[in-house]
Amino acid sequence: MRTVLVTGGAGFIGSNFVRHLLAHTDDHVTVLDKLTYAGSRQSLADLPETRFELVVGDIVDAHLVDQLVGEHDAVVHFAAESHNDNSLASPRSFVDTNLVGTFTLLEAVRKHDVRFHHISTDEVYGDLDLDDPARFTETTPYNPSSPYSATKAGSDLLVAAWVRSFGVRATISNCSNNYGPFQHVEKFIPRQITQLIDGLKPHVYGDGRNVRDWIHVDDHSGAVMTILDKGVMGETYLIGADGEMSNREVVAELLTAFGREPEDYETVTDRAGHDLRYAIDSSKLRRELGWAPKYADFSAGIASTIEWYRENESWWRPSKSATEAMYGRQGK
Ligand code: NAD
Ligand code: DAU
Numbered sequence: 001m002r003t004v005l006v007t008g009g010a011g012f013i014g015s016n017f018v019r020h021l022l023a024h025t026d027d028h029v030t031v032l033d034k035l036t037y038a039g040s041r042q043s044l045a046d047l048p049e050t051r052f053e054l055v056v057g058d059i060v061d062a063h064l065v066d067q068l069v070g071e072h073d074a075v076v077h078f079a080a081e082s083h084n085d086n087s088l089a090s091p092r093s094f095v096d097t098n099l100v101g102t103f104t105l106l107e108a109v110r111k112h113d114v115r116f117h118h119i120s121t122d123e124v125y126g127d128l129d130l131d132d133p134a135r136f137t138e139t140t141p142y143n144p145s146s147p148y149s150a151t152k153a154g155s156d157l158l159v160a161a162w163v164r165s166f167g168v169r170a171t172i173s174n175c176s177n178n179y180g181p182f183q184h185v186e187k188f189i190p191r192q193i194t195q196l197i198d199g200l201k202p203h204v205y206g207d208g209r210n211v212r213d214w215i216h217v218d219d220h221s222g223a224v225m226t227i228l229d230k231g232v233m234g235e236t237y238l239i240g241a242d243g244e245m246s247n248r249e250v251v252a253e254l255l256t257a258f259g260r261e262p263e264d265y266e267t268v269t270d271r272a273g274h275d276l277r278y279a280i281d282s283s284k285l286r287r288e289l290g291w292a293p294k295y296a297d298f299s300a301g302i303a304s305t306i307e308w309y310r311e312n313e314s315w316w317r318p319s320k321s322a323t324e325a326m327y328g329r330q331g332k
Helices: 012-024 062-070 084-089 092-112 147-166 188-197 217-230 247-257 283-289 298-311 313-329
Strands: 003-007 028-033 052-056 074-077 115-121 170-175 203-205 211-213 236-239 244-246 266-268
Touching: 003 012, 012 028, 012 217, 028 062, 062 092, 074 092, 074 217, 084 147, 092 115, 092 147, 115 147, 115 217, 147 170, 170 217, 188 203, 188 247, 188 298, 188 313, 203 247, 211 247, 217 236, 217 283, 236 283, 244 247, 247 298, 298 313
Parallel strands: 003 028, 003 074, 028 052, 074 115, 115 170, 170 236, 203 266
Antiparallel strands: 211 244
């Protein structure tokens, strides 16, 4: 039986990954999570106690990290400050968690020679023009725009250096925008779904032409599991499901699902430095490791996500008013 330490496993993608791993393997999972505003015990509440444990703690805590890493066969590192808007308002915790936290984990996996998989983002590559036929590949130069993406880019470079200089057994994946259950209401799709449940209008930044490349969170989990099992040490894999859509198109899809007019949204203050377009070429992962996404139909994925937010109001309702108050102060 393999033992896996999952950092940030009480967050959106981490909790979905833990559920995916427990369903598809015999692994025992320990989650290390600080339970910031973005983490929730409730996201892990239904998991079997015999195969799963939650340790509440900080990845910057070198003593705790050293002890936990030494007790596991592999580490999958999701923990991060993850929201661009927060990084513009208050970048300090992004440097602490995303850079110092990743450094702390790398020192522990180096000492104990433990397999490490680092979760990163397509935002490290900056953005593409709307009419550019190019997509990001593993060789696209790093060019991050926000404090969030700059700290994620720095964390990727730390991993690469620990591989080359110290022989750490690590892989990196850079994924596009995820959607699905358990995503915090600060993020684009859950914010608009919960606005619509409340009978309010979606809020679209700027002109809404910005494009994101959407992937269902369960497809991200499957890809990470594939890389954990079959990835070549030192390699980077891009994860994406050919899901490019403008923010206006996504909002139109949501409004239609609620029986509203597709243009019935408010345009609000744009994000500073707002990246125009992300697009992933995931052919390396598909060709070399045989991964393929399962959620081909965005409308069906969105319908089941809406259903989840309708059925799990007790999960998101406590965060909604504070999140909207925060956006209100920013004119968003
Ligand atoms: P999230 O904000 O929902 O969850 C982050 C989790 O990390 C939370 O549970 C939080 O409590 C925990 N955490 C934060 N600081 C910590 C610390 N110092 N010590 C321990 N735990 C801490 O984020 P998410 O959207 O699930 O993203 C997870 C990872 O995936 C991040 O590394 C992010 O950069 C990456 N990623 C996200 C997306 C996306 O679309 N959301 C896409 C690609 C990559
Ligand atoms: O690309 C991967 C990244 O995707 C991850 O690394 C990040 O952790 C994750 O948060 C996400 O970043 P984005 O900034 O793309 O996601 P967000 O949900 O914040 O916004 C998606 C798009 O929607 C973006 O163009 C901004 C816009 N937006 C967002 C919100 C919250 C709106 O128009 N209105 C909104 O209310």
